[in-house]
Amino acid sequence: MDKLRIQGGVPLEGEAHVSGAKNAALPIMCAALLSVEPLRLAKVPQLMDVRTMAKLLRQMGVEVSPLAEGRLALRAARITDPTAGYDLVKTMRASVLVLGPLLARCGRARVSLPGGCAIGQRPVDQHVKGLQAMGATVTIEHGYMNAAAERLRGARIVMDMVTVTGTENLMMAAALAEGTTLIENAAREPEVLDLARCLVAMGARIEGAGSNVIRIEGVRSLRGAEHMIMPDRIETGTYLAAAAATGGRIRLLGAAPKTLDATLEKLREAGARIRVQDSTIELEAAGRPSAVSVRTAPYPGFATDMQAQFMALAAIAEGTAVITETIFENRFMHALELQRLGADIAIQGNSAVVRGVERLQGAAVMATDLRASAGLVIAGLLADGETIVDRIYHLDRGYEALEKKLSGLGARVARVS
Ligand code: EPZ
Numbered sequence: 001m002d003k004l005r006i007q008g009g010v011p012l013e014g015e016a017h018v019s020g021a022k023n024a025a026l027p028i029m030c031a032a033l034l035s036v037e038p039l040r041l042a043k044v045p046q047l048m049d050v051r052t053m054a055k056l057l058r059q060m061g062v063e064v065s066p067l068a069e070g071r072l073a074l075r076a077a078r079i080t081d082p083t084a085g086y087d088l089v090k091t092m093r094a095s096v097l098v099l100g101p102l103l104a105r106c107g108r109a110r111v112s113l114p115g116g117c118a119i120g121q122r123p124v125d126q127h128v129k130g131l132q133a134m135g136a137t138v139t140i141e142h143g144y145m146n147a148a149a150e151r152l153r154g155a156r157i158v159m160d161m162v163t164v165t166g167t168e169n170l171m172m173a174a175a176l177a178e179g180t181t182l183i184e185n186a187a188r189e190p191e192v193l194d195l196a197r198c199l200v201a202m203g204a205r206i207e208g209a210g211s212n213v214i215r216i217e218g219v220r221s222l223r224g225a226e227h228m229i230m231p232d233r234i235e236t237g238t239y240l241a242a243a244a245a246t247g248g249r250i251r252l253l254g255a256a257p258k259t260l261d262a263t264l265e266k267l268r269e270a271g272a273r274i275r276v277q278d279s280t281i282e283l284e285a286a287g288r289p290s291a292v293s294v295r296t297a298p299y300p301g302f303a304t305d306m307q308a309q310f311m312a313l314a315a316i317a318e319g320t321a322v323i324t325e326t327i328f329e330n331r332f333m334h335a336l337e338l339q340r341l342g343a344d345i346a347i348q349g350n351s352a353v354v355r356g357v358e359r360l361q362g363a364a365v366m367a368t369d370l371r372a373s374a375g376l377v378i379a380g381l382l383a384d385g386e387t388i389v390d391r392i393y394h395l396d397r398g399y400e401a402l403e404k405k406l407s408g409l410g411a412r413v414a415r416v417s
Pocket residue numbers: 022023026093094120121122123124125126127161162163164165166304305327328329370371398
């Protein structure tokens with residue numbers, strides 16, 4: 001089990017390149033199932049979750065060939081086994097994204113229920129409800145969803161709540177359905193729009209992606225295409241929060257600033273000076289950050305995936321911040337670990353009241369989920385002394401070359417096995 005050893009107290013300085021977005025790459029890899037022709041991707045981040053998705057697709061008969069740096073070719077010439085087994089699905093809930101494409105392509109699919117994870121129960125009822133509205137029969141037996149449909153039919157689907165992968169699954173299924181599908185109360189996340197762009201390049205007819213009403217006119221088949229994955233807005237926000245927390249000055253290259261407006265706004269509120277120029281974001285911290293309250297919400301609101309990072313920032317800020325998590329029911333585990341570093345945090349329901357302290361003291365902490373780990377790394381970077389973050393496989397799932405990029409920004413971090 002790898003750990004990260006961090007010597008804190010060093011402001012981040014310098015520049016780093018933003019990687020491709022994990023949460024765009026994963027659904028877009030599944031889109032390859034919708035065509036017999038090759039899908040060629042660029043700027044695919046080298047991450048554990050991407051390798052897991054590649055393994056899952058290969059098990060179904062998809063050829064997945066990593067090419068040069070960040071390029072990936074996928075070809076689902078034929079699908080030998082439309083199944084996603086529990087062994088892989090339990091390690092990555094995004095595996096559920098094969099359900100819609102498999103149903104659309106093969107007319108059947110057997111996908112393990114993802115099961116919960118550290119941050120919550122993570123149900124997929126909206127995915128199932130939407131597919132049933134499109135004519136699929138879905139039964140749940142022995143922990144698996146067994147779905148079947150002669151040919152999916154277009155339908156008007158009103159989502160009960162905003163779900164990112166739910167929207168993505170249904171958009172992919174609708175691309176090959178007979179007739180037109182309307183997805184209302186759709187997720188507006190940039191990753192949904194990036195997937196739609198890739199599907200349109202493959203010949204899909206989609207309007208409204210990125211808004212809360214998406215209209216998909218089904219076609220008989222989709223062709224291959226080339227697509228460049230969008231920059232990762234959560235990775236970008238994570239490094240910016242780390243720079244603001246450590247009183248540093250960094251420049252991020254190859255970013256998509258318009259996809260993280262809420263985060264940039266909150267960092268400015270915390271006192272950071274931010275300059276945006278095309279795909280470059282520069283942040284210069286102004287000494288100790290001011291406390292900033294955040295409330296997570298679906299896009300374009302403040303991203304739940306940035307909540308842990310902002311709790312670490314709040315831990316040493318001037319003043320008191322209230323951090324409210326409205327998306328997941330159990331996404332404060334990092335608070336308990338931050339308290340071990342000396343943070344003053346009181347949890348009240350789905351809110352955490354964080355009273356900023358002058359300094360945190362380094363200690364041994366344990367990562368519980370991907371973004372909680374990022375929050376702990378930020379705390380380690382700003383704490384006095386040494387912090388050891390354990391179970392950093394969580395980080396490897398979502399942050400490409402993390403210690404390399406941090407070291408490049410002057411941080412004193414090392415991976416220890
Ligand atoms: C996506 O997860 C992201 N993952 C998550 O990022 C992100 O935190 C989340 O969206 C919210 O932005 C990927 O894109 C691969 P949801 P997803 O369905 O789609 C409830 C990371 O760190 N819900 O939008 O699984 C659900 O329980 C990960 O990269 C239902 O009740 O999240 C949650 O409370 C973590 N029924 C809320 O909706 C459903 O059928 C939002 O979940 C679906 C969801």
